[in-house]
Amino acid sequence: MKKLHLASIIALAAASTTAGAWYAPYYPAPVLTPEQQQEMVKQQQAFMERQTKAMEQAMEAQRQFAEQMANQGPAATGFPGYPGAPYGYGAAPAFPEMPPMPEPGQYPDFPQMPEFAGQYPDMPEMPNAPEFGQAPEMPASAQERIKEMDAYRAQAKQRMEERRAAFKQMSEQRQAMHQARCDHRFQGMPAPMFPNMPAAPSQAAPQQQAPTPNQ
Incomplete structure (x- = not known):
């Protein structure tokens, strides 16, 4: 019972x-x-016065430290021949001055151009036309x-004629050795069976009498 309670x-x-967290209004800011x-x-x-x-x-401490270092530097010892390091403002060596500009009209004149007339040789004359x-x-x-x-x-023509005659003679010899191959009847047949037989027996056509007109 106690636990349930x-x-x-x-x-x-x-x-x-x-x-309360969900439905409660927002907490208003405190008004001073x-x-x-x-x-x-x-x-x-x-706070601002203390910071300033x-x-x-x-x-002030930085300025005093800079003055102390400047007094202890080699520039304050007075060594002869040593220019020293300038610590103060404006003690750096000045830039060299610009050289004076020349006055107008003092530029050197340009050299005159050489005269070309008469310095080149004349062209040779053209040969007379026939x-x-x-x-x-x-x-x-x-x-x-x-x-x-x-x-x-002439030599090339002679060699060409001799070569043409040799080719012609060789072709004639080849045709004489293989006469059957060169026959015109076998040019269109791949493998003839009876080359010496005609394609059809030759028979003479029967003579027909002319019809007689009816009388």
Whole structure:
């Protein structure tokens, strides 16, 4: 009985908590009173003052450290011949000055162009044209070349005729050795059975008398 009563209490508490979380309105933001707002503004101002003071102290410490390092650097010792490292602002060596620009009209003049007239040799004169109907004279080398070409042409023609005659003689000998193969009757038949027999017996057609007209 006690356990059942305890379980009922737990279930009721869970249901009420769930219903309250689901159906309860949102929690409104707290509204500050004027006194609380003034106190918050004072706290923010005090925080900004402390932050500004800390930044000023850090900058002052950095400046003092830079001055101390500058006094201890080789530039402050006074070694002869050593330019030293400039630590201060604006102590860097200046850039070299630009060279002065030349005044207008001082550029050198361009050289004059050479005169081409009369510097080149004259072209050779054209040979005289031959008279009408006459071929121009050929040089000796060209005539010799023509004779060589004519002789070579005659030799080539003779060799060609000899080769043609040899082929013709060989063809005639082949036809004489194989006369049966070269017969025209066997050109269209692949394997004739009776080459010497005619295709049909030759018989003379019977003579017919002309019909006599009826009298």
